[in-house]
Amino acid sequence: MVSKYRSRNVPMSVRRATFTDIPFIMRTERLEGYEALVGRWEEARHMATLADSRYAYFVAEGDTTPLGFAILCGWASPEHSTLVQRVAVAEPGRGLGTAMMRTVVDRAFTATAVHRLGISCFPDNIRARRTYEAVGFVAEGVARSSTFFRGQHRDMLVLSLLRPEWDTQARGRLKAPSVS
Template sequence: MSDHLQADFSVKPTLVGERVLLRPFLLDQDAPVLRSLLQDPEVGRLTGSSHGPADREPWDEAAEERMRAWYGTRHEQADRLDLAVVERATGACVGEAVLNEWDSGNHSCNFRIALAEAGQGQGFGSEAARLIVGYGFAGLGLHRISLGVFAFNPRARRAYEKAGFVVEGVRRDALLYEDVWVDDIVMSILAPEWERHHGHPETAQG
């Protein structure tokens, strides 16, 4: 049973789908897109890393160094999995997909994804989610993978639902953005559910 598999996050796989693949970061190649993600006000809003225009800082040499230090060490992390999302047709990085907050005793992880504008609206998010979630269950022996999505991001919520995540609760008023309180919707997927539909709940029987 997958629950008895010892998770090994030190392995950084390449996961190949129909339209995207997930692979370890190639910093020099991926840096422009990663930089654009970190500078994008809309990404900051949707991920809750920004509370509004007032707390956005200019991109300077120190920010560049922090970005390169972060992504340049993702392959060394033994308790999380950070992978670049790459469009297969072009070979271009369009974002990142992450399994983090590993709870080894409970076989659980958090999932998050961020896509640049070039990777949005094409189904890349759902496919990338299926790839890394499938690896989490089959390759890492996880039992539960969860995420949070803010109420003002229905497009992301739909992408997660298409990949098999289900709503299990709401963290009310979890984010204050431009003086407006926003709920954080908690979603998850369990290993038995994945075994049943493999990320395609709309086609699952029964």
């Protein structure tokens, strides 16, 4: 299933990733500045994770050009809780991340029985926080020293979107304008 969306006049579709998308994902993770914000994996880890049914990889495309990716953990989990583990776009600042995230969030809630969709970012990653809040995530608080990243214990800002909140948002987006 491919979901269509439009971002600042850039047509975009989001689809499940395949093994042939791993080189793009790895290139994107390795863009300047991303190591400090997104992290990066080696090919073997991406291959194993993509093959694991507990994960869902998504790639956003404009025409046939890949624009970004998202990795979700706990896909269709029996606990009804899924974590957006990694998100990155090849060209930040164009609104593509927001459009891609909105589509990925919609896919998670329509394709699974997820009740809580979680995501986290470093508290100083303002661009990510704005993107997540723009698609409906709510900040829950800071998990102090909860991750060991690049040799340091780092705080993480924890955000979530619950199904009732998403239902309300989805109805608002899909509601047809009234005709008088």
